[in-house]
Every structure is written in structure tokens, then in C-alpha cells.
Amino acid sequence: MLNPKFSKESWNPKRKDMDVDQLASSILKGDIVALSRGITLIESKRIADSEKKNELLSILFPHTGQSYRIGITGVPGVGKSTFIEQFGLAAIEKNHKVAVLSIDPSSAKSGGSILGDKTRMNELSKHPMAYVRPTASGQHLGGVAQRTRESMLLCEAAGFDFVIIETVGVGQSEIEAMQLTDFFLLLMLAGAGDELQGIKRGIMETADAIAITKADGNNVQNAKNAAQEYRRALHLMPPHEGEWIPKVGTTSSLEKKGMNDVLKWLYLYKEHCQNNGYWTKKRVDQAHYWFNKHLQEQMLYKLQHHPELQKQLQNTKEEVSNLNLDPFRAAERLLGALRMDIY
Amino acid sequence: MLNPKFSKESWNPKRKDMDVDQLASSILKGDIVALSRGITLIESKRIADSEKKNELLSILFPHTGQSYRIGITGVPGVGKSTFIEQFGLAAIEKNHKVAVLSIDPSSAKSGGSILGDKTRMNELSKHPMAYVRPTASGQHLGGVAQRTRESMLLCEAAGFDFVIIETVGVGQSEIEAMQLTDFFLLLMLAGAGDELQGIKRGIMETADAIAITKADGNNVQNAKNAAQEYRRALHLMPPHEGEWIPKVGTTSSLEKKGMNDVLKWLYLYKEHCQNNGYWTKKRVDQAHYWFNKHLQEQMLYKLQHHPELQKQLQNTKEEVSNLNLDPFRAAERLLGALRMDIY
Numbered sequence: 001m002l003n004p005k006f007s008k009e010s011w012n013p014k015r016k017d018m019d020v021d022q023l024a025s026s027i028l029k030g031d032i033v034a035l036s037r038g039i040t041l042i043e044s045k046r047i048a049d050s051e052k053k054n055e056l057l058s059i060l061f062p063h064t065g066q067s068y069r070i071g072i073t074g075v076p077g078v079g080k081s082t083f084i085e086q087f088g089l090a091a092i093e094k095n096h097k098v099a100v101l102s103i104d105p106s107s108a109k110s111g112g113s114i115l116g117d118k119t120r121m122n123e124l125s126k127h128p129m130a131y132v133r134p135t136a137s138g139q140h141l142g143g144v145a146q147r148t149r150e151s152m153l154l155c156e157a158a159g160f161d162f163v164i165i166e167t168v169g170v171g172q173s174e175i176e177a178m179q180l181t182d183f184f185l186l187l188m189l190a191g192a193g194d195e196l197q198g199i200k201r202g203i204m205e206t207a208d209a210i211a212i213t214k215a216d217g218n219n220v221q222n223a224k225n226a227a228q229e230y231r232r233a234l235h236l237m238p239p240h241e242g243e244w245i246p247k248v249g250t251t252s253s254l255e256k257k258g259m260n261d262v263l264k265w266l267y268l269y270k271e272h273c274q275n276n277g278y279w280t281k282k283r284v285d286q287a288h289y290w291f292n293k294h295l296q297e298q299m300l301y302k303l304q305h306h307p308e309l310q311k312q313l314q315n316t317k318e319e320v321s322n323l324n325l326d327p328f329r330a331a332e333r334l335l336g337a338l339r340m341d342i343y
Numbered sequence: 344m345l346n347p348k349f350s351k352e353s354w355n356p357k358r359k360d361m362d363v364d365q366l367a368s369s370i371l372k373g374d375i376v377a378l379s380r381g382i383t384l385i386e387s388k389r390i391a392d393s394e395k396k397n398e399l400l401s402i403l404f405p406h407t408g409q410s411y412r413i414g415i416t417g418v419p420g421v422g423k424s425t426f427i428e429q430f431g432l433a434a435i436e437k438n439h440k441v442a443v444l445s446i447d448p449s450s451a452k453s454g455g456s457i458l459g460d461k462t463r464m465n466e467l468s469k470h471p472m473a474y475v476r477p478t479a480s481g482q483h484l485g486g487v488a489q490r491t492r493e494s495m496l497l498c499e500a501a502g503f504d505f506v507i508i509e510t511v512g513v514g515q516s517e518i519e520a521m522q523l524t525d526f527f528l529l530l531m532l533a534g535a536g537d538e539l540q541g542i543k544r545g546i547m548e549t550a551d552a553i554a555i556t557k558a559d560g561n562n563v564q565n566a567k568n569a570a571q572e573y574r575r576a577l578h579l580m581p582p583h584e585g586e587w588i589p590k591v592g593t594t595s596s597l598e599k600k601g602m603n604d605v606l607k608w609l610y611l612y613k614e615h616c617q618n619n620g621y622w623t624k625k626r627v628d629q630a631h632y633w634f635n636k637h638l639q640e641q642m643l644y645k646l647q648h649h650p651e652l653q654k655q656l657q658n659t660k661e662e663v664s665n666l667n668l669d670p671f672r673a674a675e676r677l678l679g680a681l682r683m684d685i686y
Contacts, residue, residue, distance in 0.1 A: 303638065
């Protein structure tokens, strides 16, 4: 199955003659090595690669959209990796191919990863029906989202039934992840205290289901109580746009419990939302979200690299630098003079 | 001192004849009622008001920049309001005029406020040398930042020495707040657990000081231990860009303890950063940040409302809606055809 053309030795992104068609067809055959290399190409920042990247994506795009896109989040300490490993293995038992893309947010300043490099999901990542790939987010959340979405499309083209996007519960990245996925699962700890719930409130509202983790040993009752609390809490929240009542339950990665419940939720949700049309509506809304976001980012880039506008931009920036012009006014003044049209 | 022209009865934003010069000069005199009305004008979404808004800001801008811009954050439950009240009163005792602008993030879906409407900072808000104003963030963080910055400028023009921006520790809004302020104070609870610290890691790195709250009763020792932990933790973090060693200490709003230490930190920090030039560098960097961010947001708006581009945009959006064109490619295709120049 593994195409010799893509043995590690031969791979070199600088190679002009890299055969994108060949790479694409190997990905479509479910070749994991080719998939990894495709994602490496996606993540490459080299301008030289961007053409190949677009070529690869346009070949594969028609073969995407069939997977179940699942977002899973929770604060550090909630046990995401162990949960995803056990859940993934449970899904594989039901004969689903499972891909996991972890968004590992670097800290704002150091750029250091939060999840850390410690090996994670050992058993799952070794499984022939699974694919696990971490992505460091760096500063640029928009950038991650694009790379993650494109990696997701590659996984779909490679025939994975479930594509799981894992994020750390640090706020913004959840919002982004939700805009990439069909189903959003929030992992919570029993008795983690009000502060935590305060932080998570905005995110709780957006969860399609909540799983209380670590419901094992003498923590089972706490977990059940927490689940009950969250059920009540969810009742107070605005109704789900898909007219779906979010599920809440307890799980144990240690004792491999509750994973099949989560699977059942996924089946129910998909059936429910495909019947009432929300499934498609959501994917369309997401497409519009990314369309606008990317337009926004790229227009600024285009303006900043516009040869004739350099002087104007420079002058305005200097005034801003001298702090004798408010940045918001400055931007509006420049935009006042900006004309746009289509070639 | 209060100008009769601005008695509640007379105020009506719809009035064509609202005298902005009069409003501006009252604000410059430190007239609190005028300040409130100026901020209401800033927050108004009515197109009719935007001209008045710009006029007001350009009159006042030359009179801004002198205040100490202080960001204070912490998770719900840390005791932000009570801390800010006691800190504000301590600052007033040192003869500083104190303004507090609270960014109260609405939850993503419901739009409901997180801080809640319960009256806060009773004593401080009634004090003649203080001004307390909450702002609901709504969905649009960029928007909050602009309104908050502009409200901040008005407070500066009104002669407030300290302008405090209060945010709830929900992630993104901290990053924005940091881009508005000179000094960033993080409030932490003793023994709030790893999850919480995990979430706060990225934010901790950016703190110029950490105050452990609720160091009273039998919690004093816990607080001291926590302070010691954070001092150690901060040593492991990347060095402060301003070559400043972040301060860590304990405070009690209940027993009014530690507030003067925080004041001392502020004096030391300002002196340190003005001497090594970081103070100005930071303000310039912030101005550039907001310049770019606003450009980005407004360019999209301009494109979306561009008469000749409507058809193009519509066609592309339809392809995106039919899910037969990836949103990122779609945006790039449209941008490929977009020409920009200056009138």
C-alpha cells in the first residue's frame, strides 16, 4: 500500500518535480505516510510550496466533507489525551477510522507549547485505523484554523470517518475549533470549583455534550453529582440552535467506561441535525465564517505589501508612532483614501 | 462645576444641535456628567453619531496620554471588584483621581453578562475623585477594545491619573486589555489548583505583577505560600521585555492590606520603564497593533459594502454556500482579482 515514491529519503519539499498528483492519489488510497507528507506540505510556510498546496487541495476537495468533524476541549488536567485515546479505540471497535489533530497553543510570549511534547495517545497513535497529529498554534490563531481545516480535509480525503480536533480550554481556540467541527464535546472535572465554571460559561453554552471525566474509584459519586449540576445549568442556557438538548454523562478513561455513550450521542446528534437541516446549515455558516476571516487577514497583507501604498502607509504609521494620531482615526483616514476594484 | 447645558433632561443624542465643543470643554474641566455623556456618544452605534464622535475625539486627543493605564484581571471569584474598590480608595488617598472601565464580556451565545448587573464598587463609584463605568463587550472584542480605548482617552482628557481597565479572566479579552494598558496586574487565588494555573499560564507570562487576593483570616499563610510559588514560577518564564522583574505579593480587600504595595509597584514600574525607554516603546507598539487591527476590520467592511464588488462577492459566496469551494481558496480567488489604490 505504501508507495515507494514517498519513502522518507525521497521526500524533499524543495524538489521542483514533486508529483502532487501522485501524492494526492496515495492520500486518496488512505496511505498514512502520504497523508503525513501532505499535512507537512500544508503546514509549510515556504512560498515555493503554496502552489503545490493549492494544487493538492483542489484535487482532494471533491473527496472531502464525508467525515464526522468532532471538537473536543477541556482545561489542562481534565484528562483530554487519555479520554481521546479511549474514545478513539472505542470508535475503532465500531469500525470507524479515527484521525486526531491536536491544536497545541503556544504561550503568548515564550512560544512554548502548553500540552508539552510528552508522548501522548501511545496506543491510539500506533493503531493502523488511527492517525494522530499535533499542530503547534504559534501566535496566529487564524493561521492554525486554516492549517487545521486543510489538514482535516486531507484526513477526510484519506477516508477517516471521525476527525477529532483537540484544543486546550484556553478560550479563543475553542471558538475557532467550534467553527471547524460538527459536534463539540466539552470535558469537565467534578468539583473543579466556580472559578473554572465561570471561565467555561461561554464555552459551556456552545457544547453539544459534556462528559465528566475521571468517574472512577471513589470519584464516581462526585462525577454523577457534577453531571446532574451541569444538566441543570444547561437548562438555564439559551436553547441549542439545532434544537438539540445537549447530553451530559460521566466517563472513565482508566476503567474504559462511558465511551460508547459518547458514541451514541454522536450518532443521535447527526441523525437529529441531518433531519432538521441544521447539519448543512452549520457547515455553510462555518464556510462563510472562514471566508470572511481569511478575506480580512489577507486584505491587510495585500495592503501592507502594496507597492504604491507604501509611502502613504509609511507616513500614517509614522504619525501613529509619534503618538500624535490615534491609531483608530489613522486607520480610518487611510481607508478613506483607499479605492478597491476588480481586475 | 456641572454645566446646566448637560442636565439629564437636555441630553438627547438625536439632537442635531448637540454642541460637541461644549461637551469637550466640559470634559476637559473634569465634568463627570459630561464625561459620561461623551462615553455614551462613543458607545453609540448610530451612524448619525459617528461624526460627532470623531469630532469629540480629535478635540480631546491632544489632551490625552498622561494617565497611568492599568489593566487588572482575574477569574470570576478572585474578588476583582472588591480589590479594585480598595485599591482605588488607596490611590485616592495618595491624591490620584481614579477611573475604572470594566469590560464585562457577554457570553458567546446568550449575550448575557458574566459579571452580572449587581451593583459593584459602591463606595468607590460614589467618591468624587473616582469614576466607574461598565461596558458590555457583546460579541465583538475588537469593537470593545476600540470603545474602551476611546473611553480611556476621554477619562484621560477629564484629568484622571489612573485609568483602570478591568476584565474577567476569559482569555482573549486579557490579550486585548494588555494592548491598551501600561501595567498589567493579575489577581490570583491561593490554592486554586493546577487547572486554573494551566489556563492562566499564557496570561501569567504577560503580568507585570501578581497579587494574591483574600490574604486574610486563616488564609494568610496559604496566600503567602502561593505568592512564593508564583515567584518561583515567574523565574521559569521568559524575561520581561521591559527588563522588569514582575512583583508578587498578597492583598486583603477585607482588611484593606497590601494596596500600598501595589501602588509602590506601579511607581517603581513607571520609573523603571521610563528610564529604559520601554514605556514609550510599548505605547508605540500598541498604537501599531490597533492601527493594523482596525485596518483589517474596516477593509472587510469596505469590501462587503462596495457597490461594484457586490456581484463578484455574491457569486463567490454562493459557491462557498454550496460547499463546492473551500472558503480559504474562495477568499484567495477574490483577492487575486482585487485591486487597491489611493484616490
